[in-house]
Amino acid sequence: MSLTHTGVTPGTAGAAELEPCGQPDHPDCGIRDVLDRVGDKWSVLVIVELAHGPRRFRQLQRAIDGISQRMLTLTVRRLERDGLVLRTVYPTVPAQVDYRLTETGASLTHLVKALADWSLEHRAGIARARESYDSDHPGNEIR
Amino acid sequence: MSLTHTGVTPGTAGAAELEPCGQPDHPDCGIRDVLDRVGDKWSVLVIVELAHGPRRFRQLQRAIDGISQRMLTLTVRRLERDGLVLRTVYPTVPAQVDYRLTETGASLTHLVKALADWSLEHRAGIARARESYDSDHPGNEIR
């Protein structure tokens, strides 16, 4: 809903002005850097969770269904390394650490939100398209 | 508002782990469906390329630096299956196929563009953060 999508002419001429990298200079103009981070399902879920406020390690693990401790560790490390998440250690008796989004990380939440909105909006359509495709192409394992 | 979730649904015992998805509360609600598609670097690059207009297979492969034929095939197939891309075969002598975004696919273009913009905007910062992190944490192989 909050996704205002101005009608874009489908297929035909389209191509209005999507010019992420004006030049073939850089093959992928940094898109991949982000994608490798944003595209990771765990990263996104962590970001979404942290968008609600600071969380501790266990809180994140409990909030994110299905993530292993190992993956959570790796995920927050990577996000920290990229400067999207700030990790703070409190030298309390039982060690305590909290994670929160940095400003950069917070700015990503808008995109994630937009992505989620788009997802919800087209979820059904995609599911239908898949069924349709699968029935039209039996025995085609495209995952 | 869509992403505002109350956080935590620990639930002691088994309980329901699959939320009805009535509300966009649950992060898992369709986000992954999109992410599995959008999050894929090749998918995004294909979408970006197709945003400029219809392309043939070889055109795509040449435009997208580094993609293997196998990955391009799989990528466009998946996009087609999800109804984001339309595949048209022209029974010419040397087979000719073109791909173009469907309306749904075109609507994704905005998000992809946003992602690309964000990427460009924060590219340098992320790179710096990484260097900084790496020098502060020597011998830490986080990918």
Add this chain to the structure above:
DNA sequence: CAGCATCCCGACTGATACTG
């Protein structure tokens, strides 16, 4: 040109056990 079929290696991940 536009694919499909195979082989194959290394990275990603989960499960498990141990530490500060």
Add this chain to the structure above:
DNA sequence: CAGTATCAGTCGGGATGCTG
């Protein structure tokens, strides 16, 4: 609680060779 260390299994994805 908040991790680190290890090991094993899966699979993404590149390289190569072959149709239509």
